Amino acid sequence: MELILAAGECNAADEIICVPESVNELFENPFLGGVNRTMVLTVLAALIVIGLLYYGIVRNRKRLVPSKFGSAIEALVTFVRDEIAVGIIGPQHGLKYFPWLLSIFMFVLVGNLFEVAPFINFPISSRMWVVPALLSLLTWVIFVFSGFKEQGFTYVKDIAWPPGVPVALKPLVGVIELVSTFLVRPFSLAVRLFANLVAGHVMLTLLLVSGWVFISGQGGLAKVPIGAGWLVVGLAIYAFEIIVAILQAYIFTLLSAVYVQTAVHPEH
Amino acid sequence: MNVFTTLLLAAEDGEETSGIDLLLPRDVNEIIVGVIAFIIVFGFIWRVASPALNEMLENRQKRIKADLEAAQAEKAEAAALKEDYAAQLSGAREEATRIVEDARQAGESARADIVARAEGEAEDIKARAQQELEAERERAMTAMRREVAGLSIDVAEKLVGRNLDRAGQQALVEQFIDELGDTED
Numbered sequence: 001m002e003l004i005l006a007a008g009e010c011n012a013a014d015e016i017i018c019v020p021e022s023v024n025e026l027f028e029n030p031f032l033g034g035v036n037r038t039m040v041l042t043v044l045a046a047l048i049v050i051g052l053l054y055y056g057i058v059r060n061r062k063r064l065v066p067s068k069f070g071s072a073i074e075a076l077v078t079f080v081r082d083e084i085a086v087g088i089i090g091p092q093h094g095l096k097y098f099p100w101l102l103s104i105f106m107f108v109l110v111g112n113l114f115e116v117a118p119f120i121n122f123p124i125s126s127r128m129w130v131v132p133a134l135l136s137l138l139t140w141v142i143f144v145f146s147g148f149k150e151q152g153f154t155y156v157k158d159i160a161w162p163p164g165v166p167v168a169l170k171p172l173v174g175v176i177e178l179v180s181t182f183l184v185r186p187f188s189l190a191v192r193l194f195a196n197l198v199a200g201h202v203m204l205t206l207l208l209v210s211g212w213v214f215i216s217g218q219g220g221l222a223k224v225p226i227g228a229g230w231l232v233v234g235l236a237i238y239a240f241e242i243i244v245a246i247l248q249a250y251i252f253t254l255l256s257a258v259y260v261q262t263a264v265h266p267e268h
Numbered sequence: 269m270n271v272f273t274t275l276l277l278a279a280e281d282g283e284e285t286s287g288i289d290l291l292l293p294r295d296v297n298e299i300i301v302g303v304i305a306f307i308i309v310f311g312f313i314w315r316v317a318s319p320a321l322n323e324m325l326e327n328r329q330k331r332i333k334a335d336l337e338a339a340q341a342e343k344a345e346a347a348a349l350k351e352d353y354a355a356q357l358s359g360a361r362e363e364a365t366r367i368v369e370d371a372r373q374a375g376e377s378a379r380a381d382i383v384a385r386a387e388g389e390a391e392d393i394k395a396r397a398q399q400e401l402e403a404e405r406e407r408a409m410t411a412m413r414r415e416v417a418g419l420s421i422d423v424a425e426k427l428v429g430r431n432l433d434r435a436g437q438q439a440l441v442e443q444f445i446d447e448l449g450d451t452e453d
Binding site: 034035036038039042043045046049050053054057058060061062063064066074077078081098099100102103106107124127129130131134135138 | 295297298299301302303305306308309310312313314316317318320321323324325327328331
């Protein structure tokens with residue numbers, strides 16, 4: 001769909017790379033009535049996550065020796081549990097947050113991998129309000145709630161009037177910390193994920209579509225080598241984006257855990 | 269141009285689009301779908317996958333622990349059995365040694381017995397032979413004595429030239445020889 005869209009609007013004869021008039025065109029795609037591509041992919045992502053965990057964990061729970069697929073999913077899930085939940089938040093509180101951390105990790109991971117999934121090629125994490133902003137808000141709510149639950153009002157007091165800082169600096173550091181903790185954190189969390197996936201998606205679409213358009217001769221024979229160049233770069237970026245998709249899911253989950261950790265462990 | 273492109277162009281006709289739109293919540297339905305999808309995922313993980321994972325890991329832990337304990341028990345049992353067998357083996361060896369020893373002693377005594385009996389028999393045979401020899405000698409002696417007496421008488425008759433009282437002379441000679449024999453002995 002992406003290919004058809006961009007190719008249809010590309011002025012292959014005049015341009016050296018196919019660029020749509022507005023970047024939004026790469027992210028809009030109404031389907032039928034009120035249901036657009038993002039909605040379908042969001043539901044698909046949820047189904048894939050549930051399917052992976054169902055066949056990897058739930059169906060495998062009685063088996064002493066897990067299947068190969070089960071082992072792979074188990075490795076992923078226990079990585080989130082042991083390295084992120086327990087590893088970052090600590091053994092005392094970590095397991096309580098595990099279902100939430102696993103949810104965001106799996107959901108973001110699948111949502112990101114849609115960027116490089118053949119025939120889908122659209123990361124739902126590049127829709128700010130479907131994954132990044134919502135999950136960042138959720139993280140914000142959870143870490144603020146955890147902070148108050150574990151430390152009471154001391155939580156905000158220690159941020160606004162930090163202990164161990166010279167008195168003269170306390171107001172300044174306090175304000176910085178307040179802004180950083182309660183405003184910048186959720187925003188940076190959301191924007192980091194969103195921007196990475198948007199950038200990747202734009203790059204992949206432009207490079208691969210340009211490659212396709214020029215190689216297929218729509219810009220004349222002289223532009224075929226240019227198309228080949230775009231295709232090679234595009235494929236390199238494609239491999240790179242696979243790493244980015246996984247890495248961003250990990251970072252998102254890791255930072256969420258770190259934020260909770262700083263809320264439940266005051267002195268660290 | 270296909271149906272999707274047409275739809276898209278139609279949707280965008282009345283809109284002024286710019287980059288910032290990407291950051292703003294434009295489509296509420298998308299957000300609702302996202303929230304619902306995430307809630308379902310979270311609910312599934314919270315209620316189903318996470319307990320299943322715990323169950324799986326606990327089962328495995330229990331099973332491995334049980335297996336290790338069973339292996340330990342079996343190992344101890346095997347060690348006890350081995351000790352038992354070793355004891356039995358050394359007992360058997362001792363018994364075998366004893367049996368061989370007994371047999372040797374029995375053989376030895378049997379041999380001594382046989383030898384003793386053989387010696388006894390040999391002694392008997394020898395004694396009998398001696399007796400027979402003695403008797404034979406006695407007989408021969410008697411016969412010879414009688415012969416010698418006869419001859420002496422014959423000789424004396426020839427010397428004297430007359431017939432002597434045969435019976436009286438015989439007794440005389442025999443007496444002489446007896447005396448002679450006695451002195452000889």
